[in-house]
Amino acid sequence: MDIGFIGLGAMGSAMVANLLKAGHRVRVWNRSPGAAQTLAEQGATVVGRVQDAFAGDAVLSMLADDRAVRAVLLDNGVLDGAPVGLVHANMATISVALAQELAERHAALGLGYVAAPVFGRPDAAAAARLNILAAGAPAARGRVQPLFEVLGQKTWPLGDDPVRANVVKIAGNFMIASAIESMGEAAALTASYGVAAGDLLEILTNTLFAAPVYKGYGGQIAESRYEPAGFKLTLGLKDVRLALEAGEGRAVPLPLASLLRDGFLDAIAHGDGAKDWAALARVAQRRAGN
Amino acid sequence: MDIGFIGLGAMGSAMVANLLKAGHRVRVWNRSPGAAQTLAEQGATVVGRVQDAFAGDAVLSMLADDRAVRAVLLDNGVLDGAPVGLVHANMATISVALAQELAERHAALGLGYVAAPVFGRPDAAAAARLNILAAGAPAARGRVQPLFEVLGQKTWPLGDDPVRANVVKIAGNFMIASAIESMGEAAALTASYGVAAGDLLEILTNTLFAAPVYKGYGGQIAESRYEPAGFKLTLGLKDVRLALEAGEGRAVPLPLASLLRDGFLDAIAHGDGAKDWAALARVAQRRAGN
């Protein structure tokens, strides 16, 4: 297919490389030009204006957050100039409010819109092992499904309303942060009785909690290994805020999300904002005087 | 071996059956006589006084809680009359305070003491698939290890101080309750955007959270299936209280455990105390007006 790809961070770059390998023609655009050059060597066409990428059979975007999506796609009229019928799959983790706004704008302009946030870090993107949550009109989803098959291990269909995919992604990240908090408190408790975090977590992550999230973050907590950051703590705060805002929009109290938010702020206040979000576990330790 | 076994609830009965099958001679005692009869037919010797079970090569006990342990083993002088050198493996989930007291009493009386709480419900006990957390003096642990091999899939050694095994068990149960709360809030959030709990949890428990705890309780939450109770919600409150008390003893704040405690009380206030503790998820729903 002849596609555009917008946003070449660690995630986007890995995804484009896979699309190129699978034989797709990809026009790429990024705010800063560095990443584009590497992909040009792998066969991508680098375009200088975002609207040149927003064309072809379909366009995928993988931008950092609401602010970036708004700046790149909404504030400068890119959508207004896009060819009617073009399908856009937005793979970023964004707020449900922006997701709703985007869905409406695309519909008003006769553009297809698929919300397709993913679970998986850059290494999973590189290995084409992403889990893709896809929601949008069936025809639009059908158009980009062949691309998703290149990018991920599985596409999880979530119906016609794009917001549904975003809220599931937000809920998933909230659950990950909850798991970190839970391990952090459990480790602070057992440490006070002389049991090292590693001893606790080795048992639990090999039995009841033998899941990727617990094994991964549990390993980091056991070793107090929070640098380099796989996912920055400040981004964790952002994602918990997305959960709280989504809840507020529907009057859904989320006391555990509130607790996480306060914990992330505590971590940031103590200088851990740029560390991996597993460093949330240090807050539990610090509360106990350690 | 020639052993005693005290406490024949669903867990204890399943464990004794396995010990008998493995060829051990087992004297059993229970407060109420029903369960003992069934085991007698399988070869157990039923004794009428608890001190008759508290003898032999080793004695295992699997009592309900602190109150039962105190009533059966401490208040009536059973320990004082036990033969010096006898090893007692206490497999109940008890408070760290009682664990400490028991360790000291056994030591003072020249008895071996192993704290050996388990992860696993009655079906796991029947299948000899328990995970056993064992702490105590090495010689004492060595004595009962052959029995643990009959009862469980794995024994996790936790050192010489018995309290260490109890605090790990308490921390593990706290983590399970945290996972339930996390799923409950996530499901309340996505439901408010039209995504059923089952759709959310199918994705998450097959990807990031593909662990027994999440699959099991996630399935119950998806189907609102809280009866019959595998583990009663009031027992969940008891276990979270054990975590809070253990934390209080060492000045370790556990805000997530506090949140769980309030949630369990809310559930009990609304009539769900006898349901499975996964019904904690209903509290998140109710807060959102559903």
Place this chain on the structure above:
Amino acid sequence: MDIGFIGLGAMGSAMVANLLKAGHRVRVWNRSPGAAQTLAEQGATVVGRVQDAFAGDAVLSMLADDRAVRAVLLDNGVLDGAPVGLVHANMATISVALAQELAERHAALGLGYVAAPVFGRPDAAAAARLNILAAGAPAARGRVQPLFEVLGQKTWPLGDDPVRANVVKIAGNFMIASAIESMGEAAALTASYGVAAGDLLEILTNTLFAAPVYKGYGGQIAESRYEPAGFKLTLGLKDVRLALEAGEGRAVPLPLASLLRDGFLDAIAHGDGAKDWAALARVAQRRAGN
């Protein structure tokens, strides 16, 4: 003095009436015209364009929230057209972020800016009993001080940086909401032992807690009297959100504010959003199954 006044809700109207009575000439503007007519009869000059009110010796504004301030004063260029040297006292409860933005815009345009949020409901405004928190450059504050003396019982100076007045107002409202939550939980607790909220609160608000906030809201809670709303619960949520945002901007965790936010959402989810914010106390009751 010859002044402008922008925003004629219940608060603003009462304040303008006092300014007129004190002999000031007041040009008034409001988005919807109704309130202005009544004040015209009392001597105010009604102007049709907000910039006509933003002129004279000084201008006071009392708008509902960030959104209204932004719409009326920022988005339409009113500030840009204002005469250099004019002093503007913004008496609304707004976010610290907007306060900072306004301070900078006024400074860049050569306008004086005083942040002057108030404590007091419409009845206090009518009685000229407001407590006014004033921050801004001394010269600017000096200009509007004679007006404040007409409007309030006391002006509390808070220094040169306008944001300081806003954050104190936000902190004060957070403390009020905290007092309501505290009484709500206390009343839920004693009610479960047969002590009516009125019996509890009569004692406490006449002894340790003999303060206006406790007496006022305590009386409402004792009588379950939440309508008509003196201050709507949805506005209470807004103000707690201002506290949380202010905290987030400086990495200050506020767990009690988080708890209040979840409580307000719970109240809204149960249909109490338009009631007085003292109805937060019903959430504590409901958690207990009542």
Place this chain on the structure above:
Amino acid sequence: MDIGFIGLGAMGSAMVANLLKAGHRVRVWNRSPGAAQTLAEQGATVVGRVQDAFAGDAVLSMLADDRAVRAVLLDNGVLDGAPVGLVHANMATISVALAQELAERHAALGLGYVAAPVFGRPDAAAAARLNILAAGAPAARGRVQPLFEVLGQKTWPLGDDPVRANVVKIAGNFMIASAIESMGEAAALTASYGVAAGDLLEILTNTLFAAPVYKGYGGQIAESRYEPAGFKLTLGLKDVRLALEAGEGRAVPLPLASLLRDGFLDAIAHGDGAKDWAALARVAQRRAGN
């Protein structure tokens, strides 16, 4: 009257002095003898056995906590030996569970029982300015009312069931701790914008929160003056625990009390357990990295 008085801490000693001044004959008992000597010089009769104080027209007791009440009055059979018809007014802050147990024991033994916890610190006791919460059978209350009039500024009648007075006392202390937390978070928030705690609290405690609790603790927080302790932080934790236990007994969730409990533990973990409980405010500061 001819009365006994048990428990001569700072509170009890001040109360006995007032009773003596009012002309009552007082037999006093204390676990440690020091305080009794001083009162002997003021006319008290010191007795060596607690049962000698538990006699006469009435007996008042002011012991430290559940443990002391249990040790002095229950475990050693003092009640069993008391003369039928004697009225005992228990002025300690105790748990509702113990209050219930005491009420039943007194009734079974034909003794009158009045629960009469107080609001007021030792200086208020010395000045006979206590607020006394009194519950119990009317006849029993009538017997000790003349003594209460000597000791306090007001007696607040709470009906026949003694537990009612205890739960109101517990709720009141919970509200005080809540006020401290609220001021602590508010001060941490405004400090991050350059407003000193003293500037914030001077305004609020002279306007909306012009009540003894806020003025007193607000002053301590403004000056970071936490020593000497008027009421130790560890006792504050104890009292919050009484609230949580009382709530648990009736399935009443108290999330704000849970938050306070975690805050007190955090303070203790950081070495502030022996400081005044207003030092809870330091926890909010510390969370913010200060």
